Amino acid sequence: MEKAKELLQVTPEESQSLSQHLPPLTPNSNFCFYEQFILRGIHVDRVEPGLVxxxxxxxxxxxxxxxxxANGSIANLVDELGGAVAHTEGFHMNVSVDMSISCLSTAHVNDELEITSRLLGRKGGYSGTIVTLRNKATGELIAEGRHSLFGRHASKM
Structure with missing residues (x-):
């Protein structure tokens, strides 16, 4: 347990580094911590039905x-972009049911990734997506994630 605590301990340098990247949260902010921390930096290049x-x-x-x-960062990107491609305008957001991710290589700070999210199919409120992360310079596949989502949609009755 002590070893785990030691590994999770944030150094003062790491804390300072993170605080330099994020503006302070105030009660009247129009953004949340999650938006500032996770979604900032994703540039959407192309959107088509079933493809982002x-x-x-x-x-x-x-x-x-x-x-x-980090593997957790990969999982977060698969979750966000899989959810984005499965979202239907005018309906509530879907919730994740299942995710399976294969990490095949690594990426480093400042590597540019191309992330492709495709809708594999939809049956009722259930959607399946696949998200691939590639190194844009080399074309090397970094990770591939399959993401299942469910969203209750309005009744046809």
Whole structure:
């Protein structure tokens, strides 16, 4: 348990580094911590029915202590972009049911990634998506995630 606590301990340098990237939250802010921390930096390149293609330059806050893109960051990108491609305008957001992610390579700080999210299909309120993360410079596949979502849609009655 002590080893786990030691590994999770944030150094003063790490704390200072993170605080430099985020504006302070105030009671009257029009943004939330999540939007500022996670979604900032994702550039949408193309949107078509069932397809979203984005570019993302890996910031230091998305990496582990070795400077590699953290697995949790990959999971978050799969969740956000899988949910985005499955969203239907005018309906409530879907909730994640299941995610399966294969991490095949690594990315580092300032690597530019191309993230492609595709809708595999929809049956009732259930949707399936696949999200791929590739190094834009080399074309190397970093990770592939399958994401299942459910959303209750308005009745046809």
């Amino acid at each position: 293609v984005c570019t993302f330059k890996v910031p230091p806050r998305f990496t582990d202590r070795t400077g590699k893109l």
